[in-house]
Amino acid sequence: MLQKRVLEVSSVSKRLGKRNIIENLSLHVDAGEIMGFLGPNGSGKTTSIRMITGMIKPDQGDIKIMGYNIQKDFSKAMKHIGAIVEQPALYGYLSGWENLMQAARISGIKISTEKINWCVKMVQLQDRINEKVQRYSLGMKQRLAIAQALLASPSLIILDEPTNGLDPSGIIEMRELIRELREKTGVSFFISSHLLSEMEQLCDRVIVIDHGKTIAMKEMSSLQNDTVSFTVDKNKLTSACSFLASKGYKPIARDNQILINVDFGNIPELVNHLYQQGVHVYWVGQAKQSLEDFFLDTTQGKERA
Ligand SMILES: Nc1ncnc2c1ncn2[C@@H]1O[C@H](COP(=O)(O)OP(=O)(O)OP(=O)(O)O)[C@@H](O)[C@H]1O
Ligand SMILES: [Mg+2]
Numbered sequence: 358m359l360q361k362r363v364l365e366v367s368s369v370s371k372r373l374g375k376r377n378i379i380e381n382l383s384l385h386v387d388a389g390e391i392m393g394f395l396g397p398n399g400s401g402k403t404t405s406i407r408m409i410t411g412m413i414k415p416d417q418g419d420i421k422i423m424g425y426n427i428q429k430d431f432s433k434a435m436k437h438i439g440a441i442v443e444q445p446a447l448y449g450y451l452s453g454w455e456n457l458m459q460a461a462r463i464s465g466i467k468i469s470t471e472k473i474n475w476c477v478k479m480v481q482l483q484d485r486i487n488e489k490v491q492r493y494s495l496g497m498k499q500r501l502a503i504a505q506a507l508l509a510s511p512s513l514i515i516l517d518e519p520t521n522g523l524d525p526s527g528i529i530e531m532r533e534l535i536r537e538l539r540e541k542t543g544v545s546f547f548i549s550s551h552l553l554s555e556m557e558q559l560c561d562r563v564i565v566i567d568h569g570k571t572i573a574m575k576e577m578s579s580l581q582n583d584t585v586s587f588t589v590d591k592n593k594l595t596s597a598c599s600f601l602a603s604k605g606y607k608p609i610a611r612d613n614q615i616l617i618n619v620d621f622g623n624i625p626e627l628v629n630h631l632y633q634q635g636v637h638v639y640w641v642g643q644a645k646q647s648l649e650d651f652f653l654d655t656t657q658g659k660e661r662a
Contacts, residue, residue: 361387361388361423362385362386362387362388362421362424363386363387363388363390363422363423363437363512363513363545364384364385364386364409364420364421364422364513364545364547365385365419365420365421366382366383366384366385366405366409366418366419366420367383367418367419367420367421368381368382368383368417368418368419369381369382369383369405369408369415369417369418369419369420370382370415370416370417370418371401371404371408371413371415371416371569372416373404377569378401378404378569379401379404379405379408379415379569380569380570381418381570381571382401382405382418382566382569382571383418383571384564384571384574386513386545386546386547387545388512388543388545389539389543389544389545390545390546390561390562391535391536391539391545391546391548391559391560391561391562392545392546392547392548392560392561392562392563392564393548393549393550393556393559393560393562393563393564394406394547394548394549394550394563394564394566395549395550395551395553395556395563395564395565395566396549396551396565396566396567397551397567398551400566400567400568400569401566401568401569402517402518402549402566403442403443403517403549404569405549405566406440406442406515406517406547406549407442408420409422409427409438409440409515409547410435410438410440410442410515411427411431411434411435412442414428420434421434422434422435422437422438422512422513423437423512423513425437436466436509436511437511437512437513438511438512438513438514438515439505439506439507439508439509439511439513439514439515440506440514440515440516440517441499441502441503441506441515441516441517441519442515442517443517443518445498445499445501445502445505446502447490447498447501447502447505448490449489449490449491450489450490450491451489451490452486452487452488452489452490453477453482453485453486453487453488453490453493453497453501453504454473454477454486454487456490456501456505457473457476457477457501457504457505457508458473460505460508461473461508464508464509466509468508468509472508472510473508476504476505476507476508477504479504479507479534479537479538479541480500480501480503480504480507480534481500481534482497482500482501482504485497494527495522495523495527496523496524496527496530496531499519499523499527499531500534503516503519503534503538507538507542507544510542511544512544512545513544513545513546513547514538514544514545514546514547515546515547515548516535516546516547516548516549517549518549518550518551519531519535519548519550520550520552520555528555532555532558532559535548535559536559548560553647553648553649553652554647554648554649556648557577557580557647557648557649560577561576561577561578562574562575562576562577563575563577563648565652573651573652575648575651577648580645580646580647580648580651584616584617584618584643584644584645584646585616585617585618585619585624585641585642585643585644586611586614586615586616586640586641586642586643586644587614587615587617587628587631587638587640587641588613588614588638588639588640588641588642589613589614589615589631589636589637589638589639590613590636590637591612591613593635593636593637594610594613594615595610596634596635596636597615597631597634597636598610598615600630600631600634600636601615601617601627604627604630606618606619609646609650611650614644616644616646616650624641628641
């Protein structure tokens with residue numbers, strides 16, 4: 358299948374004041390993909406998104422949206438994205454519907470009433486759409502902003518920390534909404550967040566940055582199933598891990614379990630070796646490496662995202 362590249366960021370750097378805020382950032386988002394952009398507070402997520410959405414210029418590098426370079430073909434590039442950067446830009450004294458009408462007017466393209474209605478339905482605000490936005494909950498405001506971002510049928514929606522301030526059920530609703538939109542419209546998402554477990558559940562792929570530098574890029578499907586967990590005595594955990602490390606494995610200790618990547622066929626021999634070392638394996642199971650395991654492994658216990 359021909360993959361269309363919706364967003365391509367190539368070797369982008371940015372200095373603000375005296376500091377390099379973003380250094381040599383490269384990433385891409387393909388059609389229909391949900392890409393997570395992870396990093397701790399102050400790592401440069403919003404700055405990157407501000408560059409991608411044309412709010413500030415990169416010092417170096419290129420950004421292309423649907424093949425259009427944002428420096429050379431700014432308006433053609435911007436037609437393909439809908440974005441919410443930091444706070445959703447909404448008028449509190451207008452109703453949800455009036456906000457969408459206003460956004461449609463200033464978009465510069467013709468957007469039908471049917472289309473606006475469709476967007477309202479997609480974010481499930483039809484019952485409250487005529488109320489003033491200042492009476493909306495944070496979750497409703499986020500959903501209205503997403504409806505606004507959907508108006509011009511973008512190929513890519515960019516969300517900067519969409520779950521900030523939402524309660525657990527609001528976070529789940531947001532996740533379901535993003536998945537449903539991708540399914541129904543094929544739109545791609547680029548979503549910044551510092552919540553590893555949330556991004557793990559939502560995204561196809563993540564990129565992790567820290568201090569403006571890329572630390573890792575990971576496909577969620579490669580957070581594998583070929584990880585095996587060995588349940589052992591807790592007091593044997595350390596010696597078992599050092600034995601496995603001496604055999605070239607990269608064991609991760611979790612409670613009284615050791616997680617390693619090992620071929621199925623090598624399990625009996627390994628259990629036997631462990632037994633000879635005085636480590637009794639009580640249970641062997643399949644385990645999924647979490648994004649947090651992967652991240653801690655990659656950064657070797659440095660600062661968490
Ligand atoms: N206009 C500016 N001038 C100087 N430094 C800035 C400016 N804007 C941002 N910074 C700095 O750039 C760094 C990255 O900030 P940015 O807002 O991009 O991080 P972030 O990853 O979005 O963080 P958060 O998770 O808190 O939203 C921070 O150290 C911030 O202080
Ligand atoms: Mg930010």
